Amino acid sequence: MQTDISKKHTDINKIHMDIAHIKFLFKQMLRIRRFEEKCAELYTQEKIRGFLHLYIGEEAVAVGIMQALKPEDAVFGTYREHGHALARGLSMDKVMSEMFGKVTGSSRGRGGSMHIFDVEKQFYGGNAIVAGALPLAVGLALANKMQNKKNVVVCFFGEGAVAEGEFHESLNLAKLWHLPILFVCENNGYAMGTALAISESEQHIFRKAQSYGLAAHAVDGMNVVEVESAASQYCNSIRNGDGPCLLECKTYRFRGHSMFDTQLYRKADEVDEWKSKGPIKKLKRWLEANDKLSADELIEIEDEVAAEINQAIVFAEGSPLEEISDLYLGVYAEEES
Amino acid sequence: MKSQTLTYREALRIAIEEAMNADERVVLLGEDVGNYGGCYAVSKGLSETFGSNRIIDTPLSESGFVGAGIGAAIGGMRPIVEIMTVNFSLLALDQIVNNAATIRHMSGNQVSIPLVIRMATGAGKQLAAQHSHSFENWYAHVPGIKVLAPATVADARYMLGMALKDPNPVMFFEHVMLYNESAAIPMPEDCPDMCSALVRQTGTDISLVTYGGSLPKALEAARQLAQQNVSVEVIDLRSLRPLDTGTLFRSVEKTHRLIVVDEGWRTGSLAGELCALVAENCFWSLDAPPIRVCSEEVPIPYPKHLEDAVTPQVAKIVEAVLGLLKQEIVS
Ligand SMILES: Cc1ncc(C[n+]2csc(CCOP(=O)(O)OP(=O)(O)O)c2C)c(N)n1
Numbered sequence: 001m002q003t004d005i006s007k008k009h010t011d012i013n014k015i016h017m018d019i020a021h022i023k024f025l026f027k028q029m030l031r032i033r034r035f036e037e038k039c040a041e042l043y044t045q046e047k048i049r050g051f052l053h054l055y056i057g058e059e060a061v062a063v064g065i066m067q068a069l070k071p072e073d074a075v076f077g078t079y080r081e082h083g084h085a086l087a088r089g090l091s092m093d094k095v096m097s098e099m100f101g102k103v104t105g106s107s108r109g110r111g112g113s114m115h116i117f118d119v120e121k122q123f124y125g126g127n128a129i130v131a132g133a134l135p136l137a138v139g140l141a142l143a144n145k146m147q148n149k150k151n152v153v154v155c156f157f158g159e160g161a162v163a164e165g166e167f168h169e170s171l172n173l174a175k176l177w178h179l180p181i182l183f184v185c186e187n188n189g190y191a192m193g194t195a196l197a198i199s200e201s202e203q204h205i206f207r208k209a210q211s212y213g214l215a216a217h218a219v220d221g222m223n224v225v226e227v228e229s230a231a232s233q234y235c236n237s238i239r240n241g242d243g244p245c246l247l248e249c250k251t252y253r254f255r256g257h258s259m260f261d262t263q264l265y266r267k268a269d270e271v272d273e274w275k276s277k278g279p280i281k282k283l284k285r286w287l288e289a290n291d292k293l294s295a296d297e298l299i300e301i302e303d304e305v306a307a308e309i310n311q312a313i314v315f316a317e318g319s320p321l322e323e324i325s326d327l328y329l330g331v332y333a334e335e336e337s
Numbered sequence: 338m339k340s341q342t343l344t345y346r347e348a349l350r351i352a353i354e355e356a357m358n359a360d361e362r363v364v365l366l367g368e369d370v371g372n373y374g375g376c377y378a379v380s381k382g383l384s385e386t387f388g389s390n391r392i393i394d395t396p397l398s399e400s401g402f403v404g405a406g407i408g409a410a411i412g413g414m415r416p417i418v419e420i421m422t423v424n425f426s427l428l429a430l431d432q433i434v435n436n437a438a439t440i441r442h443m444s445g446n447q448v449s450i451p452l453v454i455r456m457a458t459g460a461g462k463q464l465a466a467q468h469s470h471s472f473e474n475w476y477a478h479v480p481g482i483k484v485l486a487p488a489t490v491a492d493a494r495y496m497l498g499m500a501l502k503d504p505n506p507v508m509f510f511e512h513v514m515l516y517n518e519s520a521a522i523p524m525p526e527d528c529p530d531m532c533s534a535l536v537r538q539t540g541t542d543i544s545l546v547t548y549g550g551s552l553p554k555a556l557e558a559a560r561q562l563a564q565q566n567v568s569v570e571v572i573d574l575r576s577l578r579p580l581d582t583g584t585l586f587r588s589v590e591k592t593h594r595l596i597v598v599d600e601g602w603r604t605g606s607l608a609g610e611l612c613a614l615v616a617e618n619c620f621w622s623l624d625a626p627p628i629r630v631c632s633e634e635v636p637i638p639y640p641k642h643l644e645d646a647v648t649p650q651v652a653k654i655v656e657a658v659l660g661l662l663k664q665e666i667v668s
């Protein structure tokens with residue numbers, strides 16, 4: 001399943017990636033990784049509460065896919081969406097503040113970790129009902145089509161979501177109505193503690209999509225270049241009016257499902273094996289092997305990332321809580337006068 | 338015999354174990370009940386004891402596996418279906434309301450569905466607007482199913498077994514804030530029938546009626562009010578359908594005042610139904626209007642201070658009681 005990085009080099013050439021861009025991808029993944037490592041710490045300090053689902057290990061998927069999108073394209077995520085939010089260009093300040101439940105958060109603090117929204121960035125959450133966003137994404141794509149907009153809608157979901165009826169209903173509708181939508185399945189092998197092998201009779205997710213007539217295939221989701229390349233091709237074809245596609249990204253989450261997970265369902269060896277082919281490690285190795293990343297440069301990138309995270313924490317800490325008198329805000333649209 | 342101290346979670350696990358040992362037809366199915374040990378760790382260790390044939394991990398297919406539970410009950414099994422939380426039960430609402438609740442009646446009483454559907458419910462863990470609902474009342478609206486809300490460790494221990502013996506579909510609601518509560522377990526004979534309400538504390542000035550996760554809050558409010566010489570009677574409904582109206586009416590006829598504490602949103606709440614029942618049946622005994630302490634009508638927000646402001650709290654209950662006692666009868 002794993003392709004080696006030299007093959008990626010051909011992909012790189014194919015989509016004309018230059019080294020500056022590859023370094024940009026590296027930094028984006030590192031931002032997400034370091035941000036979430038900090039979030040885990042802040043969770044134990046009880047600054048962040050509720051459920052916290054870390055994306056650590058899966059960064060290449062969000063970062064790769066986002067490269068294929070234009071600002072007017074729309075994104076739907078799951079409850080494991082910090083990485084997607086950051087990769088989509090939401091400010092880290094607002095994302096962190098949301099996790100702190102502060103009024104300066106991307107959703108005014110109302111949503112927390114699982115419900116990051118930013119309509120300006122066409123980022124439609126943050127949905128904590130498994131498969132709940134797929135029909136919404138289909139609807140937005142329908143609206144785009146009916147208004148003759150060339151925008152793409154991207155909907156992320158885990159492999160666990162494909163067991164829900166909404167997955168099947170959504171794929172059917174998307175194909176039936178020939179909609180401009182890219183479904184991205186983040187196949188990390190587990191839905192909480194349930195391994196794919198014990199939850200699906202057909203374990204190749206992309207085949208399910210093919211059976212509905214969508215263009216679909218699987219890629220190495222630990223390889224950001226491969227993800228970007230596949231996403232670009234699909235987005236081009238969607239913009240050309242060729243209808244919906246599904247990309248299955250094979251990946252792995254290095255941490256528990258949420259902060260409460262004791263991980264009884266998998267062996268440490270398995271986790272270690274996947275960690276050794278982690279997306280950041282892999283790209284770093286390639287950059288170093290090709291003399292494209294000096295030790296100094298790496299320190300510089302790490303420092304920039306750390307500074308951004310520190311700034312986000314200062315911002316979140318210093319931000320106010322919503323007044324209780326504003327409790328009812330945003331339940332309905334304000335009356336038009 | 339020395340009584341055993343258990344947590345609410347352990348009490349449920351022991352009840353499931355006991356039922357599975359006693360009756361081979363009992364199986365547990367749901368998301369992550371096996372390898373993961375249950376999302377609230379209720380079924381932890383059970384798959385080692387009973388194997389994956391009887392502790393069945395299902396895919397994320399709420400409508401599918403709840404419907405399968407109904408079918409298995411029709412086919413002679415005694416399934417316990419676990420849905421992770423009430424929010425996700427909405428994906429199975431069709432199976433529960435259109436099938437489980439109706440098939441006995443619409444088949445002319447030919448088909449029996451002895452099924453227990455357990456799930457977590459309620460707010461308090463800062464899980465925001467898609468994970469904090471209290472929809473017990475939606476289910477209590479539906480004839481053909483029974484709805485239980487065990488609020489104590491003892492009820493967690495014994496009501497599940499009673500629910501499994503019932504020939505009807507029974508919904509079983511476990512408030513998320515109760516799982517870590519612990520208490521000594523009484524003998525089974527000391528646990529009353531699952532459909533009767535219990536007076537948890539006797540009092541004379543006012544009846545405070547509640548269920549599930551709001552019971553500890555109501556009892557704490559009663560304790561604080563006792564220090565101000567207000568004698569509060571606290572009633573735990575235990576069963577939301579059928580309702581034990583006898584216990585409710587007797588209490589109101591004694592205290593002449595009713596406040597219902599209910600974590601559901603006020604409009605269309607179970608609290609509203611109880612107030613209506615008391616108004617219809619105990620009108621002439623009342624010294625004050627029946628009052629509801631419910632959740633504010635806002636999707637539950639994430640930050641703690643806002644979540645607390647939405648859901649019923651001890652201070653709000655105390656304030657409501659004192660406010661009601663101040664009301665003069667104007668004739
Ligand atoms: C409808 C529904 N059922 C159950 C859950 C509880 N739950 C949250 S995440 C999850 C696992 C989802 O796995 P997957 O789709 O593979 O995504 P991953 O967490 O691996 O990213 C479950 C069971 C939920 N949020 N919504």
Ligand SMILES: [Mg+2]
Pocket residue numbers: 158159160186187188189190191192
């Ligand atoms: Mg998964």
